[in-house]
Amino acid sequence: MAEKLKLGLYWAASCGGCEIAMLDTNEKILDIIARADILLWPVAMDTKKADVETWPDKHLDLCLFNGSVRNSEQEEWAHLLRRKTKALVAFGSCAHHGCIPGLANLNSRAEVFRSSYHDQPSLDETKGTEPQTSFAAPEGELTLPRFYDGVYPLDRVVDVDYYLPGCPPPVPVILTALEAVFSGDLPAKGTVLAPAKALCDTCPRNSTLPKKMPDIKRPWEIAANPEDCFLAQGLICMGPATRSGCESRCINGNWPCTGCLGPTPEVKDQGAKMLSALAAILRVDDESVMTDEETRKLLAKVKDPVGTFYMYGLASATINRRRKQGESVAAGKEAK
Ligand code: SF4
Ligand code: SF4
Numbered sequence: 001m002a003e004k005l006k007l008g009l010y011w012a013a014s015c016g017g018c019e020i021a022m023l024d025t026n027e028k029i030l031d032i033i034a035r036a037d038i039l040l041w042p043v044a045m046d047t048k049k050a051d052v053e054t055w056p057d058k059h060l061d062l063c064l065f066n067g068s069v070r071n072s073e074q075e076e077w078a079h080l081l082r083r084k085t086k087a088l089v090a091f092g093s094c095a096h097h098g099c100i101p102g103l104a105n106l107n108s109r110a111e112v113f114r115s116s117y118h119d120q121p122s123l124d125e126t127k128g129t130e131p132q133t134s135f136a137a138p139e140g141e142l143t144l145p146r147f148y149d150g151v152y153p154l155d156r157v158v159d160v161d162y163y164l165p166g167c168p169p170p171v172p173v174i175l176t177a178l179e180a181v182f183s184g185d186l187p188a189k190g191t192v193l194a195p196a197k198a199l200c201d202t203c204p205r206n207s208t209l210p211k212k213m214p215d216i217k218r219p220w221e222i223a224a225n226p227e228d229c230f231l232a233q234g235l236i237c238m239g240p241a242t243r244s245g246c247e248s249r250c251i252n253g254n255w256p257c258t259g260c261l262g263p264t265p266e267v268k269d270q271g272a273k274m275l276s277a278l279a280a281i282l283r284v285d286d287e288s289v290m291t292d293e294e295t296r297k298l299l300a301k302v303k304d305p306v307g308t309f310y311m312y313g314l315a316s317a318t319i320n321r322r323r324k325q326g327e328s329v330a331a332g333k334e335a336k
Contacts, residue, residue, distance in 0.1 A: 005061040005182065007032075008040035009091075010081055012074035013101045013151065014067030018092040019043045021168035022064075028175060035182050036062070052080060059084050062181055064091035064164070068098045068315060069152040073145035082158040087181070089193075093167040095154040096192075097262050098315020100167070102151045105314055105321035106306060109149040153316045163192040165243060167260035167312060173245045194245040198264050199257055202244040205229045214284040216301040219256065230256040231281065236308055241267060241274040260312050269318045271309030 040047045063085040069075050093099035117130045135142045177193040180186050200206050210232040217234040230237035238259035263270035302308050
């Protein structure tokens, strides 16, 4: 019998959904553990950091790292697991592109702390107390990780071998990737382990993709027709700028794609690509184009442009955070 692989799973700034996606493999998890010993999985096992530090370098064959890097402890783990792992995989949108936690890059650390520890109406007598990285207790010094000013995708912190996209990664995508690992049939380093086609190319509604989009609506404003392309109904659907592999789950649930699998291989900036796709169809009829003023009025109907076009990709976008005049920390430089 072939020697079993050594597998690790880790979570950093994450919601736990990626861990649930692993459990969603259902009985297939038995096939996984028949072929790999899981040595690290904080959500399920109590492996200590001190134990991991004693492992020889490259001890793990594969580590699935989910969550983005938001504090110094997560960064330490990223470096540790990079050393201890042959193939480090950014697992899920948070590790891949920053995802929902990355939207916090619209605010500084000071603003996040002010909201969380000063302004929340539900705060009790602890109101105004911010967490400290060091506290002298009678028993000795207590420490907390340093909370960074920004949120970083994993590859802004350490070298990454592969990416498994999605929020969370769809089970078929996980199983196909693991099969490639088990069979030793892995593609070139840096590959995103998911189909390369755009979601529109695989969408059951793509025969109704429109050439014009005269209006923009929000999903609650209309009862969407379950047959036609959302863009044809005035609803922004990220399908043109998003990788397939999700089996059109949101579309089949009659909800527009929000872009969780990230951009297709030829696209660097998913939000910019979607804006460009929209710009090509914002028109009232096939011939005439809208004036700048008409276009501006229409785009003003998008009430949350960052949340719409960069819900998953802000932290890895070309402009990856909001910066204010006078700020000195260069984006991406805070984590070492
Ligand atoms: S990628 Fe999505 S499911 Fe996974 S940790 Fe991030 S927010 Fe949760
Ligand atoms: S824009 Fe959305 S609904 Fe339309 S074809 Fe593409 S994925 Fe399907």
